[in-house]
Amino acid sequence: MNKSVLLISVLSIWSLLFKSGLAQVTSDQTLLRENSVVELQNNRILIKGGASRGSTLFHSLKELSVGTGQEVYFNNPSNINLILTRVTGGNRSNIFGTLGVLGDADLFLMNPSGIFFGPHSKLDLNGSFIGTTASSLIFDQDIEFSAENPQNLPNLTIGVPLGLQFNSRSADIIAKGPRFQLTSTNPFVTFSGRTGSQEFDLTVKPNKTLALLGTNLDLRGSILTAPGGSIQLGGVKSGYVGISPSPLGWTFDYQNVQRFGDIHLSELALVDGTGMEGGPTGFIQVQGGQVSITDGSVIRIGNLGNQTGRRLVIKAADSIKLIGTNLTTGTSSGLITTSLETGSGSDIYLSTPHLILKEGGLISANTLGFGSGGTLVINATEFIDVIGTSFDPNLLSFISTSTFGVGNAGDIIITTKHLRVKDGGLVTSATLAAGQGGNIKVSASDGIVLVGANNALSSSSLASGNAGDLFIQTKRLLIKDGARVDAATFAGGNAGDVIITAVDEIIVSGVDQGSQDPSLISSSTIQLSPELQSGFQVSPIPTGEAGSVSIQTKALRVSDGAEITVRNDEIGNAGTLHINADQILLKNQGNISATSSAGKGGDIDLQIRNYLLMRNNSLITAEGRGINDGGNIKITASKIVAIPSENSDIFASSSVGKGGQIIITAKELFGFRASGQLTNFSDIVSFSQNEPQINGFVAILFPDGLKKLPETIVVPKTITTKCRPGQTLGNSTFVDIGRGGIPLGPHHLQTPPSVWQDLRQPQLLKQKSPSSKLPVKPGSSGVENNNLSSNSASPPTIVEAQGWIRDKKGNIFLSANASELIAYNSGQPVATC
Incomplete structure (x- = not known):
């Protein structure tokens, strides 16, 4: 065919295409003698020719668009397994119909001006498809196949590209699709199957790659599938993306990207890596700046076979956002992996500074x-937010693993600085069958905040499988207004353990204002309401055992009706509760408890380096409310303090069985009464409510014993001389209160000042008259004065003592004569006060 005939043929084809509103496909003539050739064959556009290098075929087109209901195919010579196509005309490629390859080759479509997939677009090829708005393909020795600066193709030693180069002029990829329709075969799983037509999926054959890499990706109701293959979504504004072949087609390396673009799924868009029945699952990788999934859109991988699941990986330089539910279908925006047969479910790996789950x-x-x-x-x-319900308050925002079969649920491993769960958020692992629940491991270096009812970090069992354990490491843990951190069983499986390490503090505070459910940390066996028993199809009487709670922190504060508890509402025993803290404050009905309705009460062990302070009706209790014994309480602290009148109690009790043991070791204990029963004061007591003869045992130990006060009075080395008698400065006084000291007993008065009183009766001595000492005149009768007679005694006269004398034996006698005073010089200067 000569040039004139070829030109007429091409003009005739394009005249027909334009009149019919069909495809626009033209060659740019940059490959010279190896230019692409566009032909119309059987109502489809066929792209032939091109430059072949080994097993790679290069096409350079000025325009490439496909009209609604039309088909554009690349011819695939038998020796070609890779077709690389650039679009250089500066217009976006609009794909409204079918784009395909007549063979098994992989197809790269590169248009830096953008690519748009309409709602009726389709891919029809046996190989992988890579759509990109990169500016050029990079080969060995930095050789470029550029769409922005198209040149003739140089000689290539290797025809396989090594990477994609993006610059600031690269455009977006937009895909607008028919929206997915899903169905669920299990009421607890968001969906497990699809309904409706799958004719307009953007899909590739099993074990192949479907990749879209643009500056930004905007998927509006579009459906991307790669059964058992790989789906790759990349948002890149500038930088280099490495490419390498893989068993599933192609993989992409983003480590040399300077700026990432955004990826947005909306309007019930679906990215589906579910495998074929009996076959392997797919693999999904998403990488961008901000990755947002809204309006009920979903990224999922389902395993319908017996092989190990692959992975769903999302890496975002800025954030990952999962927001809202679709108003029409009620489908939540999310990431989901499911195993439906014997193969394992796919893992989910997320890496980003900010993860936000909102509104379901x-x-x-x-x-x-x-x-x-x-x-x-x-x-x-940086942080994780799990916040809020959708328009339906039952549709919570959550992160979860679960099992509804024999297989075990997967673990949840979270690493962040801040975790916030509020307004209807959950982080949970559950078993509703024979499989075991998964463990939850949360490491939040700065803090965890849980606020409000229905907000929880929780592992649970609603069947025969055991619940997983819950591990928390953080600097600060705040649980308030009815939120909870718990491991629970509602059926035959056992509850898991709760292990918390908070470097600075744990605050558990308040109740939910509506339900009055307390904020709590717990491991428990709980009986569901009849409505929930019917909904979850569980026995009315749970038989599983409660687990243990272990807490280590500097400061623990439990207040305003909040609880830390191990609990069994039915026949089993309560668990054990161990707390290691510098200080514990229980305030306003804050409780630490270990209780069982029918089994033995749980054990409580508190190791406190500084103090335990209990205020306003707070409790530490280990109760057996049935026929079994109460639990045991062991507290070791430096100080234990309560206000006597505030009725804060430490007690171990049983309804019928023996009260438990309470052993308290403290250097100082204030404000408690030790008695045989609870009173309106603050008490420490162990008792049996109905069998007082088998009350429990209370021991209070003081490791240092009772301190003996010193008996030696220490005299100061110097006495002040800076004041004088009568001086107002200091107002110094000296008061003699007698013996002073303390009362002999608690019911005695303080010893009053002693006053000396001589209780002896005075003796009346016979005394001679002073006149008897006079000489008697001769011949007289011996009586000189009629008023004085030797036979009459003078009445005794009591004279106030004027002095005292000491005899040789050291006895002291009072004397009517004044004692002789001898001045004494103490040698001390006279005080001036």
């Missing part, structure tokens, strides 16, 4: 069969 957004890994569920691994370097 979710991340979930489930198993419904014999295979184990996938693991959730989340690394958010």
